[in-house]
Amino acid sequence: MKERILVIAEHHKGHIVPTTYEAITFALELNSLARAKVLVMILGKSVNGMANMLAETTGLDVLGLEGDHLEFYNAEQYKHAIEHAIGNINPLYICMTHTAMGLDLAPGLAVRLNASCITAVEGIKPNGGKLSFVRSMYGGKIQAEIIPELKKSIITLLPGAWKARERYPDKKGSVQIKDVHRGVSISRTFSVKESEEESLNLDDADVIVAAGRGIGTEENLHLVKDLAKIFNKSAIGASKAVCDLGWLGYKYQIGMTGRTVSPRLYIACGISGSSQHISGMKDSQTVVSINLDPNAAIFNVSNYCIVEDVTTFIPVLLEEYKNFVEA
Amino acid sequence: MRILVCVKQVIDGQAPVVIDETGAWVKHGNISPFRMNRYDEFALEEALRIKEKFNDVTIDTISFGPPRVSSTIRKAMEMGANEGIHILTDEDSFVTPFEVASAIASYAKTNTYEIILAGAMSEDDMNSQVGQLIAELLHRPCATLVMHQEIREGGKELYVEREIEAGRRECLYLTLPAVLTIQSGINTPRYPSLSNALRARKAQILTIEAKDLNIPEKRERLTGLSYPEVSSKGTFIEGTQKEKAKKLLGILHEKSLI
Numbered sequence: 001m002k003e004r005i006l007v008i009a010e011h012h013k014g015h016i017v018p019t020t021y022e023a024i025t026f027a028l029e030l031n032s033l034a035r036a037k038v039l040v041m042i043l044g045k046s047v048n049g050m051a052n053m054l055a056e057t058t059g060l061d062v063l064g065l066e067g068d069h070l071e072f073y074n075a076e077q078y079k080h081a082i083e084h085a086i087g088n089i090n091p092l093y094i095c096m097t098h099t100a101m102g103l104d105l106a107p108g109l110a111v112r113l114n115a116s117c118i119t120a121v122e123g124i125k126p127n128g129g130k131l132s133f134v135r136s137m138y139g140g141k142i143q144a145e146i147i148p149e150l151k152k153s154i155i156t157l158l159p160g161a162w163k164a165r166e167r168y169p170d171k172k173g174s175v176q177i178k179d180v181h182r183g184v185s186i187s188r189t190f191s192v193k194e195s196e197e198e199s200l201n202l203d204d205a206d207v208i209v210a211a212g213r214g215i216g217t218e219e220n221l222h223l224v225k226d227l228a229k230i231f232n233k234s235a236i237g238a239s240k241a242v243c244d245l246g247w248l249g250y251k252y253q254i255g256m257t258g259r260t261v262s263p264r265l266y267i268a269c270g271i272s273g274s275s276q277h278i279s280g281m282k283d284s285q286t287v288v289s290i291n292l293d294p295n296a297a298i299f300n301v302s303n304y305c306i307v308e309d310v311t312t313f314i315p316v317l318l319e320e321y322k323n324f325v326e327a
Numbered sequence: 328m329r330i331l332v333c334v335k336q337v338i339d340g341q342a343p344v345v346i347d348e349t350g351a352w353v354k355h356g357n358i359s360p361f362r363m364n365r366y367d368e369f370a371l372e373e374a375l376r377i378k379e380k381f382n383d384v385t386i387d388t389i390s391f392g393p394p395r396v397s398s399t400i401r402k403a404m405e406m407g408a409n410e411g412i413h414i415l416t417d418e419d420s421f422v423t424p425f426e427v428a429s430a431i432a433s434y435a436k437t438n439t440y441e442i443i444l445a446g447a448m449s450e451d452d453m454n455s456q457v458g459q460l461i462a463e464l465l466h467r468p469c470a471t472l473v474m475h476q477e478i479r480e481g482g483k484e485l486y487v488e489r490e491i492e493a494g495r496r497e498c499l500y501l502t503l504p505a506v507l508t509i510q511s512g513i514n515t516p517r518y519p520s521l522s523n524a525l526r527a528r529k530a531q532i533l534t535i536e537a538k539d540l541n542i543p544e545k546r547e548r549l550t551g552l553s554y555p556e557v558s559s560k561g562t563f564i565e566g567t568q569k570e571k572a573k574k575l576l577g578i579l580h581e582k583s584l585i
Contacts, residue, residue, distance in 0.1 A: 187468035195494030
């Protein structure tokens with residue numbers, strides 16, 4: 001049995017999703033610790049082009065699994081295809097990103113392959129000849145180190161925790177494409193709907209002022225909007241909690257299942273900073289956070305931390321700004 | 328039709344979380360504010376909406392944990408669940424999603440549930456695993472991060488939309504029986520009605536000892552807990568509100584941001 005570290009690539013409309021390269025970075029780091037070759041697996045209706053591109057860019061071997069039934073991601077079909085394609089490969093680790101696809105696929109695949117499953121991993125630590133995987137709990141207030149007990153492990157990686165490499169070995173990996181049969185159809189994915197809300201230009205904003213549950217009420221949203229107005233090229237954003245409450249539409253959501261942003265300045269107003277939110281904004285150049293809880297996880301990724309109630313602090317800040325402009 | 332809703336009791340997100348003296352787990356004081364995991368509230372509400380739409384729907388709610396979690400089961404019954412099931416463990420300790428899912432699957436396999444619902448994740452452990460694991464253990468199809476569901480074909484099929492990146496939705500059909508994990512924001516969970524609250528107060532909760540369920544060994548082991556390192560780059564701005572505001576504006580001006 002060939003021992004391998006497997007990466008499951010993710011793609012959308014014929015393009016590899018960028019976080020796949022983060023999973024590859026992670027797999028290469030595992031490779032230096034666990035000494036097994038990295039193999040990238042890509043599943044879809046027609047993956048030859050993407051498989052060759054991956055092999056060329058990364059220098060890694062790529063296995064493509066093709067079938068008409070794999071046009072869209074579907075947990076049942078993916079589990080079936082992966083289980084059968086593994087054949088004589090012994091995957092010590094199967095790595096994927098903790099995206100809507102990764103978190104959907106990983107646990108069930110782990111049961112099927114008799115593997116340990118650790119999700120939303122942010123770090124690796126050698127631990128007495130074994131590897132432990134670091135992940136956040138309690139909205140980022142606690143970090144846990146977890147060791148898999150079984151021989152195989154499925155790991156999902158928090159987006160943004162590893163950086164995609166800029167350079168790879170200057171060679172092309174091998175590409176193999178296999179046809180796979182359809183599994184039992186107890187689940188059938190037939191389309192992907194685009195977002196109905198028009199997208200905001202959060203990507204182009206130099207400054208993003210984001211609202212969290214700490215703003216207290218929907219009426220207080222104007223504070224965040226007023227604060228955004230003092231900056232050029234600014235936009236407002238929100239934590240998932242605020243979107244769930246219906247205070248702002250989901251197009252404003254920053255973090256997992258929302259947008260990933262990296263503005264020059266990010267001001268987090270009353271956002272506690274779950275790892276899901278942080279993964280969407282931590283590459284911002286400067287982060288200012290205002291939160292009443294001095295232990296809020298958002299402060300761990302902030303350059304400037306202000307322990308205050310946003311609802312009373314922003315009015316003072318706006319008042320001082322007026323004085324500042326006049327001076 | 329029978330629906331099972333998995334609920335978890337979590338510590339309120341605003342409450343401080345402290346690692347215990349042995350470093351093995353977190354400490355929950357008697358005064359810790361516990362409540363239902365918000366994602367599970369959305370799952371329960373979705374079950375209640377199915378019940379309102381179709382005849383002959385009963386909703387059972389199940390939770391795994393120490394004696395304290397019974398208050399969350401009762402809360403679910405106050406919201407409108409018919410029966411409560413408590414898989415009772417001795418104490419607060421690290422539990423893996425696989426153990427919880429194995430216990431619930433073991434209970435559910437002898438009871439015919441057409442739909443099993445769970446929250447997309449728990450606010451404390453944030454694993455996003457239990458629903459998918461139950462589905463696999465029971466050989467049922469599963470959709471996660473569900474933002475819309477409709478029962479079709481006279482109860483044979485479930486049409487589901489799941490939320491994926493950038494607000495897109497994957498559309499799929501699942502053959503019933505099936506498992507769904509519900510994304511927050513799918514609905515607005517209700518407050519308990521007075522009549523349900525009175526009924527729930529008197530209702531019996533079926534208690535099953537976890538040790539009687541043949542739960543398999545842990546597949547993942549917790550070896551350490553720590554507080555995240557506060558990155559050294561962070562500066563706490565001190566002073567009165569006015570002083571803090573002035574200092575912040577000074578910093579932003581220096582960086583040419585204003």
